[in-house]
Ligand SMILES: Nc1ncnc2c1ncn2[C@@H]1O[C@H](COP(=O)(O)OP(=O)(O)OP(=O)(O)O)[C@@H](O)[C@H]1O
C-alpha cells in the first residue's frame with residue numbers, strides 16, 4: 001500500500017496530473033485510516049506472544065502425599081483425561097473469560113501436560129483431583145482451578161491486565177502536567193514559510209521577558225540562541241543533553257535558558273517559552289519531545305514557530321487543555337526563484353551555491369568532483385562535531401574567504417544561518433524510516449523540500465534573493481511540483497512511555513526484559529488516535545537488548561537506553577556496552593579509563609575510514625558527557641572529556657579541510673589490497689595501528705577494503721571509478737600506484 005503510494009506520488013509529481021493527485025489524496029487518506037485501524041486492531045495473538053512464559057517446575061522435594069492417600073496415577077490414563085479436559089468447549093470458554101486467548105491456552109496446556117506427566121511427585125491437591133477423575137468420582141472440569149493456577153504462574157500478567165491497561169492509558173496526556181494546567185497560558189502560533197521571521201519575532205519576546213525558555217530541535221540552534229541572547233544583554237544559560245553552560249561565571253542559573261527540546265523543564269515556571277519548529281511534533285522518533293513541551297511547559301506565554309500545516313492539530317490539542325491559540329502569519333522576507341534549468345555538471349557550480357545531498361557517498365563524490373574543477377568547498381553533514389560544522393559554515397559565509405561553495409546534507413535544513421545564494425538538490429531521493437521503523441528510499445516530502453530550498457537568500461545575508469534548482473534535469477519538474485505544494489497538514493502528535501510508567505510495568509512483570517516491557521507497553525497502550533500516535537521505540541529496544549545481560553537497576557537501565565546514540569556505529573555501541581558494564585560494577589569511568597578504551601591520543605585522519613572512526617569517537621565522548629549528567633558519581637571527569645572533545649573537534653576539522661586527500665589516500669590503500677584478510681579485520685588492524693600505537697604513515701592492510709567501503713556505502717562503484725580516473729589523470733603519475741603496490745608487497749614479506 002505504502003509502496004504504491006510512493007510510486008503514485010512520484011508519478012503525479014512528475015506529470016502534475018490532477019486525476020493522479022486526487023487518487024493520491026484518496027490513497028493517503030485510506031492509508032492513514034488503514035494505519036489507524038491497524039493500530040487499533042492490535043490482535044490478542046500479537047499481544048499474547050509478547051508475554052514470555054515463566055517456566056513452572058514441579059517441586060522435587062514434595063513428599064508424594066497424593067500417592068500415599070490415593071495410589072499412583074497411571075500416566076497413560078492421565079494423558080487421556082488431560083486431552084479430554086483441553087478439548088472441552090466449556091473449559092475453553094472459561095479460560096477465555098480468564099484472559100487466556102487461544103495462543104495462551106495452547107502454551108499453558110503444553111506446559112501443564114508436561115508438568116503433570118513428568119513430575120515424580122505432583123502436589124497433593126492436583127494428585128487427588130486427578131485420582132478422583134480417573135476413578136469416576138470427579139469431573140474433568142474439577143481440573144480447571146489447577147490449570148488456571150498453573151497458567152497464572154506461567155503468565156503473571158493474567159492477574160494484572162487491568163492495572164497494565166490503566167498504566168498505559170495515554171488518552172489524556174494533557175492531564176500528566178498539573179502544574180501547566182494550573183496556569184492560564186496564552187498560546188501564540190507564529191506560522192509561515194521559511195525565512196519569514198517566525199523565530200525572530202518569538203525570540204524578541206523571549207529576550208525582553210523577565211524569564212524565558214527557548215526549545216530548539218538542534219544543539220546548534222540552541223547554542224545560537226544562547227549566544228544571541230547573551231550578546232543582547234539578556235543573560236541566558238545553555239542546556240543540552242551533553243552540556244550545561246551558565247552565563248553566570250559562578251554557575252548560578254539565569255532567568256533565561258536555551259535548550260534542546262528534550263531537555264526542557266516542565267517544572268520551572270517562565271514568563272515566555274518558545275518552542276521552535278513545532279511541525280517536528282509529527283516526527284516518528286522525536287515528536288514526543290515537542291508534545292511534552294507543548295503540554296507541559298509552565299509559562300504565561302507559549303510561542304510556537306513553524307509550518308502552518310500544524311495549526312489545526314495544535315488548536316485541537318489546545319482544546320483538550322482549554323487554551324486558545326492566537327495565530328500570527330508571516331510572509332517570506334526575500335524572494336525565492338525556482339530556476340528553469342538544472343545545473344547538469346559540476347563545472348556549472350557558482351559562488352554562493354550549496355549542493356544538498358542525502359547520503360555521505362554523494363557528499364564525498366560531489367566535493368571531490370568540485371575540487372577537481374579547481375574550486376574550494378566547505379562540507380557540512382550531521383555526523384560532524386559542532387565546532388567543525390561552525391568552522392565550515394564560517395568559512396563559507398565569510399565574504400573574504402575564497403571558499404564559496406558548500407556541499408551539505410539536509411543537516412542544514414534547520415538551524416545554521418548560511419549565506420547561500422542558490423540551493424542545488426543533487427538528488428530528491430532520501431532514505432527515511434517508515435512508521436514500522438523500516439528504512440525506505442522515497443522522494444523527499446513537500447515540507448523537507450521547502451525547508452531545504454528556504455535556506456537560499458536568507459534575510460540579512462549578502463544575497464538579497466535566493467534561487468533553487470536541481471543537479472539533474474530529470475529532477476527539475478518534480479522539484480517544481482514539490483515547491484508549489486503546501487506542506488501536508490499534520491494530523492497527529494507523538495507520545496512515548498515515561499520511566500515511571502515502565503517502572504510500574506516492571507513491578508507487575510518482574511521477569512520481563514526491558515525491551516519486552518516496552519513492546520508490551522506499546523501494544524497494550526491506548527492513545528487518542530485523532531490527535532496522537534506512539535513514537536517508535538526501536539532505538540530504545542536496540543540498546544535495551546544490548547545491555548540486557550548487564551545487571552543494572554531498572555531506573556539506570558532505562559536511562560542508559562535513552563542515550564541518543566547512533567546504533568549503526570559499532571564502535572559507539574561497543575563503548576556504550578563497556579560503560580554499562582563499568583557502571584554495573586560500580587567502577588568509575590575515569591578519563592584514563594576512557595583514554596585506554598578509545599586509544600587517546602588520536603592522530604589526524606589519513607583516510608575516509610579514519611575520519612569516520614574519529615566521528616564515532618567524538619560521539620563516544622558525547623555519550624560520556626550525556627551519561628555524566630545522569631550518573632555523575634561514576635562518570636566523574638566531564639571537564640577533562642570536554643577538553644578532549646575540543647581537541648578532537650580540531651583534529652576532525654583538519655580532516656575535513658582535506659577531504660579530497662583522504663579520499664585519495666583511501667584509494668591508495670584500496671589499490672593495495674590483495675584480498676587474503678577480510679575488510680573488518682583490516683579495518684581493525686588499521687585502527688589499532690593508526691590510533692592505539694599512534695604510528696605515522698600509511699598502514700598497510702591485507703584485505704579487500706574496496707568491498708568493505710562499498711558495503712558500508714562509503715564509496716559507490718561509480719565514485720570509485722571516477723576517483724581512479726581523476727586521480728590518475730590529475731594528481732599522480734599512472735605508474736605510482738604500481739610502485740606502491742610493490743613497496744607494500746615487499747613490506748608485507750618482511751612482516752611475514
Ligand atoms: N524584523 C527583522 N529584523 C531584522 N532581522 C530579521 C527580522 N526578521 C527576521 N530577521 C532575520 O532574518 C533571518 C530569518 O529569520 P528567522 O530565522 O526568524 O526565520 P524563520 O521564519 O524562523 O525561518 P525558518 O523557518 O527557516 O526557521 C534571521 O537571521 C533573522 O534574524
Ligand SMILES: [Mg+2]
Nearest residue numbers: 198199276305
Ligand atoms: Mg525559525
